[in-house]
Amino acid sequence: MAPKARPLLLLVLWMLPAPAQPGPGNENDGGWQRRGAGAPAAVAEEERCTVERRADLSYAEFMQHYAFSRPVILLGLTDNSRFRALCSRERLLASFGNNVVRLSTANTYSYQKVDVRFQEYVEQLLHPQDPTSLGNDTLYFFGDNNFTEWASLFRHYIPPPFSLLGTTPAYSFGIAGTGSGVPFHWHGPGFSEVIYGRKRWFLYPPEKTPEFHPNKTTLAWLQDTYPTLTPSTRPLECTIQAGEVLYFPDRWWHATLNLDTSVFISTFLS
Ligand SMILES: *[C@@H]1O[C@H](CO)[C@@H](O)[C@H](O)[C@H]1NC(C)=O
Ligand SMILES: *[C@@H]1O[C@H](CO)[C@@H](O)[C@H](O)[C@H]1NC(C)=O
Numbered sequence: 001m002a003p004k005a006r007p008l009l010l011l012v013l014w015m016l017p018a019p020a021q022p023g024p025g026n027e028n029d030g031g032w033q034r035r036g037a038g039a040p041a042a043v044a045e046e047e048r049c050t051v052e053r054r055a056d057l058s059y060a061e062f063m064q065h066y067a068f069s070r071p072v073i074l075l076g077l078t079d080n081s082r083f084r085a086l087c088s089r090e091r092l093l094a095s096f097g098n099n100v101v102r103l104s105t106a107n108t109y110s111y112q113k114v115d116v117r118f119q120e121y122v123e124q125l126l127h128p129q130d131p132t133s134l135g136n137d138t139l140y141f142f143g144d145n146n147f148t149e150w151a152s153l154f155r156h157y158i159p160p161p162f163s164l165l166g167t168t169p170a171y172s173f174g175i176a177g178t179g180s181g182v183p184f185h186w187h188g189p190g191f192s193e194v195i196y197g198r199k200r201w202f203l204y205p206p207e208k209t210p211e212f213h214p215n216k217t218t219l220a221w222l223q224d225t226y227p228t229l230t231p232s233t234r235p236l237e238c239t240i241q242a243g244e245v246l247y248f249p250d251r252w253w254h255a256t257l258n259l260d261t262s263v264f265i266s267t268f269l270s
């Protein structure tokens, strides 16, 4: 091999796509989980799951049983391993570190928006949720995406293949720290997929308005209100893993809690 060839070969290998994550529970966290001394423990996972999980659901079954009536977790419909590889911490920082992203406060009615460089968000603001701080004081990167600047990433995302008549899909991409989440709110129907990490969901049908404070964090609600709920006032709930997609119907109340530093993308149908 010529002396110059080896560095070139290494460069070519480095540029090849990273190996895909085979599935949930895998060690490949895209570099988003900080381990070692001083790393905060992930929020404990709750085994209870009262949302149905369906593998390889047909469109007819989706429309008949879920689209207008209840949430469902979809498995095996799409393979976003390519998109996942592009969403590693290192790759996103290399491609978008200098882009300005718009952060929102993590409360029910998110009025305040803050613009920061993506690198600053990842390196300085993406920390675990402080359980004593309020949702309206917590900044969260979700939605308000610039689809022109980030087009080279979003074109690799394969959305869930189910559409609803008369609606247009719109993506909302986010990255958030351990223990963060958005408290109860509702809007139109959509899907939410976890790319890295785990996200716990709490859902109530439109007619069952939950008890919550719009400026408190989901973590505070989980600690203060959730334990007081009786079986008949508990939400539907489940923790979804990388590669799983949760569908929420129109106007269903929902709150989320990221159990790890999470990368996620929603497809809103409106
Ligand atoms: C956050 O909400 C609390 C309680 O609703 C309120 O007292 C406080 O002023 C708000 N903080 C900010 C920064 O808006
Ligand atoms: C929530 O916080 C916002 C400002 O962040 C404030 O204007 C609003 O009144 C608060 N809501 C409640 C119910 O305290």
Ligand SMILES: *[C@@H]1O[C@H](CO)[C@@H](O)[C@H](O)[C@H]1NC(C)=O
Pocket (backbone or CB within 6 Å): 146, 147, 148, 149
């Ligand atoms: C998105 O980014 C482009 C290119 O930097 C910029 O011209 C445009 O104003 C941005 N759009 C929004 C909605 O911020």
